[in-house]
Amino acid sequence: MHLEDQLLQFLFSGLTLGSIYALIAVALVTTYNITGILNMAQGEFVALGALTACSFYSAGFSLGASFCLAVLITAVVGGLVERLAINPVRKASSITLIIITIGISITLRGLALLIWGTDPYTLPPFTQGGPLQVLGAVINSQSIWIFGLLLITVTGLFIFMERTYWGKAVRACVVNRMAARLMGINPYILSLMAFTVSGLLGAAAGIFITPITLATYDMGFTLGLKGFVAAIIGGINNVGGAIIGGLLLGVLEIFGAGLISSGLKDAVALIVLIIVLLLRPEGIVGVVTGRKV
Secondary structure, three states, rough: OHHHHHHHHHHHHHHHHHHHHHHHHHHHHHHHHOOOOHHHHHOHHHHHHHHHHHHHHHHHOOOOHHHHHHHHHHHHHHHHHHHHHHHHHOOOOOOHHHHHHHHHHHHHHHHHHHHHOOOOEEOOOOOOOOOOOEEOEEEOOOHHHHHHHHHHHHHHHHHHHHHHHHHHHHHHHHOOOOHHHOOOOEEEEEEEHHHHHHHHHHHHHHHHHHHOOOOOOOOOHHHHHHHHHHHHOOOOOOOOHHHHHHHHHHHHHHHHHHHOOOOHHHHHHHHHHHHHHHOOOOOOOOOOOOOOO
């Protein structure tokens, strides 16, 4: 393979990986904008959705049914997390709420270990056939599904925010929570919606990536960390920045692993995070704001 083709291949692989990071970052940013909470359990929603879908598929359900059931269950888990662990202590400090989400992450990971063990699980690709040839590089068919999921998510969020009552309520809470309350908007219902949607998005991302990377009980830790880094890179309160941060991080990881050393793949995220925090702590796009429920 020529150098140009190799670089193009790295780019496609990086964009695939970055799309997953972007989806997780979008869920983090959306939750933060509505509730003021950094949900450090987001990665576990990814793992839970992937493993649940694998279980349903192994039990004989179709791939489509497995996807829908796993997404539904994980969304319910997200809502239960908010009602049982976040809502009762919504007046606590931001640090306390973050620690609670870390505890939720550890708990969900432990439950996943008890239920599924340490064995990896997989799902078949969503479409059959070989990879696509593009200018000397190849694109896995599953990568196209991942790109499509990111596009649908971004489009859906835009329509929700701009065209629906609840979307306008979310924007009102982001701008001025007290004024939104005076207008009759209940931020606690929006908080429930945020965690439910986070579960849904996390599950979808986990299921879409499973045919490529396999699903394990601890996959959520690394993916959640990378999603968090992507959100910080783009700006913790900016959805567009989260997408840019995720794609950029994925591309940098693949190029670093391919051109320098594969051992740098996971280190790239921390290196980029440190650089961004030192040079532009508000992120590439966003400006950090502090809010809590």
